Amino acid sequence: MAQIEWCDSHSVGITALDDQHKALVALTNQLFLAIMRDEGPKELGRVLAELARYADYHFDFExxxxxxxxxxxxxxxxxxxxxxxxxxxxxxLLRQHEEGSVALDLDVYSFLREWMTEHMIGTDSEYAAFLASKAVR
Ligand SMILES: [Fe+2]
Incomplete structure (x- = not known):
C-alpha cells in the first residue's frame, strides 16, 4: 500500500479541476500518512472530515x-x-468513526484511493474532451 502518485493520466486538461483533483489526492494521501504514523482517531477523523468538506466543494464546482x-x-x-x-x-464513515464503531484504517484509505483514481481516470475523463471542445481551460 502506498500513496497516490499524481500522473498525466489523471489530468482532465482543465487547470482549475486538475488543481482540485490534486488537492483531493493530497488529502487522501494525508489520511494515509496519518494512518501509517498512527496519529490517533482524533487526527484521522479531522483529516477525513476535511477531505469530505473539500470533496463537497469540488463536486459542486465540477x-x-x-x-x-x-x-x-x-x-x-x-x-x-x-x-x-x-x-x-x-x-x-465519519458518523461511525464518531460513534467508535468503525476504525479509519488502511481499508478505508484503500477504498478512497481506488475511488479517486478510478473516478478521475474513468468518469472525469468522460467530460474532458467535451469541455475541451467548449474551449474550457
Ligand atoms: Fe467527478
Missing amino acids: EQILTEHGFPESGFSHHREEHRKLTSRVQT
Whole structure:
C-alpha cells in the first residue's frame, strides 16, 4: 500500500479541476500518512472530515461547470450519482468513526484511493474532451 502518485493520466486538461483533483489526492494521501504514523482517531477523523468538506466543494464546482456548458444528461446523471455515493459513504464513515464503531484504517484509505483514481481516470475523463471542445481551460 502506498500513496497516490499524481500522473498525466489523471489530468482532465482543465487547470482549475486538475488543481482540485490534486488537492483531493493530497488529502487522501494525508489520511494515509496519518494512518501509517498512527496519529490517533482524533487526527484521522479531522483529516477525513476535511477531505469530505473539500470533496463537497469540488463536486459542486465540477457539476456546476458541466451544467453551465450543457454536458449531456445521459453522462451527467451517472457522474452526479458517483459523487453522491462517495459523499454518503464518507458521511457514514465519519458518523461511525464518531460513534467508535468503525476504525479509519488502511481499508478505508484503500477504498478512497481506488475511488479517486478510478473516478478521475474513468468518469472525469468522460467530460474532458467535451469541455475541451467548449474551449474550457
Ligand atoms: Fe467527478
